[in-house]
Amino acid sequence: MVKAFTQEYVYKHPWERVTSASYRKFTDHENRRILTHILEVDTLSCKHDPISKKLYTTRAVTVHFPGPWFIRKIIGQEICHCIESTVVDAKSRSMQLSSRNVSLQKFIEVEEKIRYDPHPDNPSRWTVCRHETNIHLKPLPALASIAEKVEQRYVEKVVKYSATGREVMERICTYLEAESREIRRL
């Protein structure tokens, strides 16, 4: 059973600022009070290709596993490890993130792809974010009768977390904008 859906959002900020915010979203300490499902974020690798000028980063994101108590009882764990891979091309101004869980795959596979590109109507000032999510709940006998409900619950969680994530991004963009104004003033 696979659920796939796409969310699109426009940030009225330039691509450089939005992508900076994307890297800070999970690592800035003050955001963790809001993004309570994020437990740990570690950078595992960071490579800058000198020929293509692209930046490749891999991060480990450990999340608190959302679900009702009986789901957690079946799975036996409360946390899930995810790997987030990012490719940034500063020359063509594109950023692509791909995130998937690498633990609990016997139970569920969640894959997310996020792209940040300059908005076609206002490429120097706005950024469009396109966020695709694929949720694949594995056909476990223990969950057969409630699989559809569990799947729907995950979709709701993803939508909720995405909305919170966007709020955090907007906040960071506002902060970065103010900071750059302050620097220009000095």
Next chain:
Amino acid sequence: MGPNREKKGSHSSTSPCANLRAAYHNCFNRWYSEKFVKGLWEKEECISEWQKYRACLSEHLDDKHLSRFLEAEVVVDPAIQDDSGNPVDGASVGGRR
């Protein structure tokens, strides 16, 4: 990487690498906003911060799902490919080859 059960909302990080991580992430975020996106990408930066942080991770990152992604001399993540579909390897931000 830590116990299986963690309290929801516990944000005082239990990671022994937390301070080194914060130092690296702060350096990286500054480099990204002030240099990389402006096309100033000639010089390697955050080298010392990365080496200390990575050394701590290689000592403490014991989760098998994650440790295989930790940067070695050559890092190839099959999920990351260049335009020809080849896995990519390149110069590091903060790491030496």
